[in-house]
Amino acid sequence: xxxxELQKQLLAAFRTEARERVQSLFASLAELExxxxxxxxxxxxxxxxxxxxxxxxxxxxVNIQEIEALxxxxxxxxxxxKRAKTVLPPRMLDELHEAARSIENYxxxxxxxxxxxxxxxxxxxxxxxxxxxxxxxxxxxxxxxHQKEPAARETAVQQGLTPKFFSRAALSxxxxxxTAKLDGLLLKAEELISLKQILNQHLGRMREIGGSLRALxxxxxxxxxxxxxxxxxxxxxxxxxxxxxxxxxxxxxxxxTLREIDDRVKGFEQSNRMLGGMADELLEETKKAxxxxxxxxxxxxxxxxxxxxxxxxxxxxxxxxxxxIEIDKQILDNIRDPLIHLLRNAVDHGIENPQVRSxxxxxxxxxxxxIVSQPEHHTVELKVQDDGAGINTQAIVxxxxxxxxxxxxxxxxxxxxxxxxxxxxxxxxTSPVLSEISGRGLGMAIVKDGIETLxxxxxxxxxxxxxxxxxxxxxxxxxxxxxxxVSVSGHFFLIPNTYVVQALKINQxxxxxxxxxxxxxxxxxxxxxxxxxxxLGLQKKPAVSGQRKKTKNPSLPAVVLEHNHTQTAFIVDEIxxxxxxxxxxxxxxxxxxxxxxxxxxxxSGRVVPVLCVKDLIQSVVLKPLPAVAPEPLDREAEKVKSxxxxxDSLTARTLLKNILExxxxxxxxxxxxxxxxxxxxxxxxxxxxxxxxMPRMNGFELTQKIRKDPSLADTPVVLVxxxxxxxxxxxxxxxxxxxxxxxxxxxxxxxxxxxxxxV
Amino acid sequence: xTPYVPESKKTEEVLKARAQQLAKGGQKESPEQKRVRIVExxxxxxxxxxxxxxxxxxHPLNNLTDLPGIPAFIKGIINVRGKIVSIxxxxxxxxxxxxxxxxxxxxxxxxxxxxEFGILADRIIxxxxxxxxxxxxxxxTLTGIRAKYLxxxxxxxxxxxxxxxxxxxxxxxxxxEVIEKK
Numbered sequence: 005x006x007x008x009e010l011q012k013q014l015l016a017a018f019r020t021e022a023r024e025r026v027q028s029l030f031a032s033l034a035e036l037e038x039x040x041x042x043x044x045x046x047x048x049x050x051x052x053x054x055x056x057x058x059x060x061x062x063x064x065x066v067n068i069q070e071i072e073a074l075x076x077x078x079x080x081x082x083x084x085x086k087r088a089k090t091v092l093p094p095r096m097l098d099e100l101h102e103a104a105r106s107i108e109n110y111x112x113x114x115x116x117x118x119x120x121x122x123x124x125x126x127x128x129x130x131x132x133x134x135x136x137x138x139x140x141x142x143x144x145x146x147x148x149x150h151q152k153e154p155a156a157r158e159t160a161v162q163q164g165l166t167p168k169f170f171s172r173a174a175l176s177x178x179x180x181x182x183t184a185k186l187d188g189l190l191l192k193a194e195e196l197i198s199l200k201q202i203l204n205q206h207l208g209r210m211r212e213i214g215g216s217l218r219a220l221x222x223x224x225x226x227x228x229x230x231x232x233x234x235x236x237x238x239x240x241x242x243x244x245x246x247x248x249x250x251x252x253x254x255x256x257x258x259x260x261t262l263r264e265i266d267d268r269v270k271g272f273e274q275s276n277r278m279l280g281g282m283a284d285e286l287l288e289e290t291k292k293a294x295x296x297x298x299x300x301x302x303x304x305x306x307x308x309x310x311x312x313x314x315x316x317x318x319x320x321x322x323x324x325x326x327x328x329i330e331i332d333k334q335i336l337d338n339i340r341d342p343l344i345h346l347l348r349n350a351v352d353h354g355i356e357n358p359q360v361r362s363x364x365x366x367x368x369x370x371x372x373x374x375i376v377s378q379p380e381h382h383t384v385e386l387k388v389q390d391d392g393a394g395i396n397t398q399a400i401v402x403x404x405x406x407x408x409x410x411x412x413x414x415x416x417x418x419x420x421x422x423x424x425x426x427x428x429x430x431x432x433x434t435s436p437v438l439s440e441i442s443g444r445g446l447g448m449a450i451v452k453d454g455i456e457t458l459x460x461x462x463x464x465x466x467x468x469x470x471x472x473x474x475x476x477x478x479x480x481x482x483x484x485x486x487x488x489x490v491s492v493s494g495h496f497f498l499i500p501n502t503y504v505v506q507a508l509k510i511n512q513x514x515x516x517x518x519x520x521x522x523x524x525x526x527x528x529x530x531x532x533x534x535x536x537x538x539x540l541g542l543q544k545k546p547a548v549s550g551q552r553k554k555t556k557n558p559s560l561p562a563v564v565l566e567h568n569h570t571q572t573a574f575i576v577d578e579i580x581x582x583x584x585x586x587x588x589x590x591x592x593x594x595x596x597x598x599x600x601x602x603x604x605x606x607x608s609g610r611v612v613p614v615l616c617v618k619d620l621i622q623s624v625v626l627k628p629l630p631a632v633a634p635e636p637l638d639r640e641a642e643k644v645k646s647x648x649x650x651x652d653s654l655t656a657r658t659l660l661k662n663i664l665e666x667x668x669x670x671x672x673x674x675x676x677x678x679x680x681x682x683x684x685x686x687x688x689x690x691x692x693x694x695x696x697x698m699p700r701m702n703g704f705e706l707t708q709k710i711r712k713d714p715s716l717a718d719t720p721v722v723l724v725x726x727x728x729x730x731x732x733x734x735x736x737x738x739x740x741x742x743x744x745x746x747x748x749x750x751x752x753x754x755x756x757x758x759x760x761x762x763v
Numbered sequence: 764x765t766p767y768v769p770e771s772k773k774t775e776e777v778l779k780a781r782a783q784q785l786a787k788g789g790q791k792e793s794p795e796q797k798r799v800r801i802v803e804x805x806x807x808x809x810x811x812x813x814x815x816x817x818x819x820x821x822h823p824l825n826n827l828t829d830l831p832g833i834p835a836f837i838k839g840i841i842n843v844r845g846k847i848v849s850i851x852x853x854x855x856x857x858x859x860x861x862x863x864x865x866x867x868x869x870x871x872x873x874x875x876x877x878x879e880f881g882i883l884a885d886r887i888i889x890x891x892x893x894x895x896x897x898x899x900x901x902x903x904t905l906t907g908i909r910a911k912y913l914x915x916x917x918x919x920x921x922x923x924x925x926x927x928x929x930x931x932x933x934x935x936x937x938x939x940e941v942i943e944k945k
Contacts, residue, residue: 195845495829540831590830590840593849593880595938598832605842611828613840619941626941657858658934662834673858 011066013274018066019111025059026111029104037097046089052100053082059107070125071110074103077132084136096135103128183333186294193290194586196283201607203276210272214265221262224255291481295330298376298386301340302327305347309372312351319369320355326376331384332481335458339386339478342451346388346474347372349448354392354472364469366391384478391471395464397423424464428452449568453618456502457601459485486584487614489606490563490576493542496612498585498604503617505566507579509559524573531564532624536574539623540599541666567621574620587614599623645763646670650680650694650706651724660693660724660755667756677701681709684716690763693755696725696736704739711740720762724755777889798892802871803921804884807859810921812893813882814914817926819874821887823867824850834937838883841870848872850881851935853924857912875930882929893917 032051040048060075078100085092092100106128109121227234238244306322313320355361355370362368375387397420404410404426410418427448455462460478487498488507514524515533522533537543562575585604590597601616647669651657657673664671672689674680678701680694692710696703703723710716722743723736736744743758801812802821822843827850829839836855840847850870853859870881898915912932914923929935 191845198845495831542831588845588847591847591849591880592878593851593935593937594830594833594837594840595936596940597830597937598939598941600830600832603828603840603847605845609826609842611826611840611842611847613828613830622941654858655934658834665835675858 014066018062018068021062022059022071022107022111025055025062026104026108028055030101033097033101033104036092037094039091042089045091046086049082049086049092053079053086056082068110070122070129071107074107074125074129074132077129077136078103080136081132099128099131099135103132181293183294186290190287190290190294193283193287194588197287197586198605198607198609200276200280200283202609203279205607207269207272207276210265210269214262214269217258217262217265221255221258224251224258228255288481291332294333295480296333296336297328297330298336299324299327301336301343302374305343305374308344309347309351312348313355313370316351317357318351318355319358320351321369321371323371323373325373326378327374329376329378329384330480331478334482335478335480338454338458339476342454342476343374343386343388345448345451350388350390350392350472354390354394356393360393366469378480382480384480386476386478388474388476389471390473394468394470395424395427395466395472400424400426424466427464428462458482482586485587486582487604488563488582489580489612490536490561491578491580492540492576493537495542496580496610497536497540498583498612498614499563499565499617500601500614501582503565503567505564505571507561507563510562510573510575511559526564526573529571531571531573533562533573533575534624536576536620539574539620565617565620567618570621570625572621572624585612585614644668644670645690646672646688647759647763648672648674648680648683648689648692650674650677650692650698650703652676652695652698656695656724663755664693664759669759677703677706677709680706684710684719685713688715689719691720691722691759693722693724693759696723696732703741704735707736707739707741720759722755722758722762797895799895799898799923800890800892801921801923802890803888804869804871805886805888806884807854808885809859810888810919811853811884812891812917812921812923813871813873813926814923815890817873817875817930819872819879822848822870822872822881824870824883832939837937841881843872843881848879848881849937850883852883854883873926873930875927878930878935880935893921893923898923 029052032048032055036045036048036052039045056075056079060072060079063069063071063075081092081096081100103125106121106125110118110125113121235248238248302324306324309320309322350372351370355372356364356366358368361370371391373387373389375385375389377385377387379385400423401410401415401418405412405415409426428451452462455476455478458478459482460476462474462476464472464474466472486501488501488504490497490499508526510524510533516523516525518530523530524533525531560575561577561579562573563579564571564573566572583606585606587602587604589602590600599616599619600613601619602614603611604614605611645668647664649657649660649664649671651660651673652675657675661671661673672683672687674683676698677694680692681701683689684692692706694703694706701709703725707721707723710719710721720742721740722745723741724745725732725736726746733744742762745755745758800815802815802818803810803812805811820843822841825841827839827841830837833839836852838850838852840849842848848870867886869884869887871884871887872879872881897918899918900915912925912928914925916922
């Protein structure tokens with residue numbers, strides 16, 4: 005019923021809009037008939053073109069195909085004349101007039117008259133389309149077509165892209181807008197998406213309120229049959245009358261309010277749906293406005309390839325195809341490095357020396373082709389193709405076996421395609437020499453990473469002596485992606501679905517320890533299990549573990565994440581839901597934060613960090629984590645040790661503070677000995693780390709003062725200093741310091757070891 | 764330490780100040796009395812000012828999200844009209860005494876080519892014009908870490924920060940790799 009209602013409202017809106025547009029069409033067509041000067045004509049054509057185009061869109065949204073088709077035909081004609089800048093022949097003007105008239109008739113037609121109007125419209129559509137086709141075949145257009153042909157042949161794959169008229173219309177009128185302004189627009193459009201989600205939440209809440217009122221009304225309704233009896237009973241107690249009145253007016257009020265709320269909710273739903281649709285479209289259109297052709301990137305490639313080739317005594321030609329195809333600016337920026345890497349590889353490993361090529365009866369000059377095409381509306385395909393030696397599969401397999409990535413038995417069973425995918429494994433390089441350009445075995449892993457981060461994919465095909473083709477698929481615009489929302493120690497994080505193998509509950513009894521690591525067995529495969537809070541360096545919130553304890557739930561929610569063939573299970577506090585989100589970068593100040601790839605704004609307005617799974621898995625590999633004890637819940641939280649850092653240089657102070665905090669110490673700072681001593685008197689610390697040369701009170705004096713003060717005498721003192729003479733060292737020890745670290749040999753583990761020993 | 768001033772009285776003061784400003788001869792600047800426009804704010808009970816040239820906007824501190832693994836002087840990130848902006852706590856950066864912020868903290872967003880962040884203000888006092896002559900080089904008592912980021916101090920004791928120094932300081936830029944922690 006709601007949908008019908010909406011349809012009705014939409015139709016009403018469409019009628020109003022269509023009338024306005026038809027009026028505008030009439031007016032402009034009449035002007036055109038007067039055969040005005042070229043400038044005015046151009047402006048008018050533009051007006052009618054836009055009106056026809058907009059009306060077509062509107063008709064499509066209410067599914068009136070007759071109007072849509074007719075407008076399409078009109079638009080086609082206007083577009084053609086817009087390009088040709090010629091006068092519309094009178095006969096055509098008449099037909100266009102008639103077309104506009106028939107649309108008006110359609111809007112006014114009674115159900116009985118409709119078939120007739122429809123027939124008329126179909127006729128006109130046919131007539132106009134035919135006129136357009138004839139116009140197309142005029143010699144001028146012929147010439148134009150010829151010009152286009154070579155390009156068309158090059159990009160045979162690109163067929164069926166944009167309707168011809170659109171691209172021409174776009175060419176005829178362009179405006180230069182700074183990318184900064186476009187980015188600004190894009191941000192605003194993206195913000196509308198959050199707003200849409202917020203509105204949906206409000207709507208949900210309104211429905212709930214309506215629901216609870218309805219429940220209340222139902223209760224009161226239920227009493228209604230008993231009302232006469234109640235009234236009789238109350239009659240005997242005169243004073244209860246007022247209560248009865250209150251009840252009855254309350255009942256009425258609720259009924260009224262409920263109706264009001266229902267109406268509002270309905271209205272809200274409709275507006276919201278329209279607004280949502282518009283917001284989505286606006287974002288889509290804005291994204292399109294932010295597209296750039298590949299040529300902006302390609303321009304720098306041929307010279308670069310030539311340079312590398314010359315340096316290696318090779319001869320290489322570069323051919324670019326489809327460089328006019330457009331893609332999101334951000335994607336274009338980010339594809340640059342992977343692409344350069346592939347091209348370097350192609351010159352370095354692919355293309356052979358001229359002599360070798362001659363022996364193989366190939367032309368001396370190698371050829372690298374970059375072919376862009378758009379097989380689908382939303383994806384762009386980029387091929388990097390060389391006619392070189394091809395990939396030596398045997399060398400890759402040997403290398404993989406040597407590195408233990410592959411067992412010799414498995415190596416024999418591998419299919420060609422699987423062997424190629426080994427190239428993306430970091431550590432594999434078939435280049436015999438580690439040249440400056442490639443062969444470090446890391447490159448292809450990075451290329452794949454970069455492309456996958458953009459939501460793309462890469463595959464390889466190769467034939468011995470015939471060459472190698474890397475095929476990259478990329479989205480045209482940076483789309484929203486889906487991720488799961490988890491909570492850890494009171495923080496929310498989003499994990500992109502692409503990295504999530506599965507979400508599950510882990511039974512405490514299934515957690516085993518092996519080689520000082522906790523593991524679980526999933527599908528007969530052992531997986532390392534770590535606490536996400538530990539990996540991220542978050543303090544466990546006591547409230548959370550308390551909750552866990554209370555529920556006595558022996559299972560822990562966890563997600564299994566995968567990157568680069570490594571899987572790890574991460575324990576989280578809660579897996580909340582799956583969401584569609586837009587990732588944003590963290591701003592210009594936070595260039596790179598370990599484990600965080602970006603952030604997104606939820607419907608509630610809350611900003612949620614998006615986790616970088618690559619970093620997480622690397623973090624787990626790099627640091628042996630404290631094992632998740634099978635029963636972590638009963639573990640008493642260790643008291644956090646506090647350290648006072650006394651240092652007058654900001655840099656050194658920040659450094660020390662960061663190192664110590666990273667290791668879980670609570671750190672306070674003081675800017676000189678005096679400040680330090682005052683802080684120590686105010687509050688006890690587990691240790692003091694102090695510089696020696698400082699204004700007001702130096703480190704030696706501070707140490708002495710600490711040792712002399714009965715309440716502080718036991719506090720361990722570590723002196724960190726530039727003074728590296730035996731005399732100073734002795735003086736430090738004399739003053740009562742527990743340790744003396746010279747900055748020039750300073751490394752963090754040294755300091756941390758000393759402190760761990762002392763506190 | 765600032766005495767509590769009722770709202771109406773504050774308004775009165777502002778109006779009075781403006782009236783005096785006008786009485787002095789309006790907006791016209793004599794060449795030797797160039798004026799500097801600053802936004803004045805409170806931080807750790809001290810009065811600070813920062814030139815308007817590099818201020819993008821003032822934004823309430825809503826929906827602050829902490830990030831794991833960021834330096835202590837960064838409070839977290841917020842969403843400002845669809846863009847993520849990181850928030851710097853200058854108290855931490857300057858190593859000032861930590862105080863419970865009074866009232867509703869605001870964010871002053873500074874921005875320049877290639878760098879943007881917000882600084883946390885306990886309270887915004889307002890925009891004001893200070894004659895350049897009234898800004899003197901920093902006091903000897905302010906030699907700490909702050910000295911480096913100071914433009915000067917007004918006769919009323921407002922510490923004027925150097926937005927350019929803050930924005931271009933490499934220490935402000937955070938670029939951390941996944942490191943092995945012991």
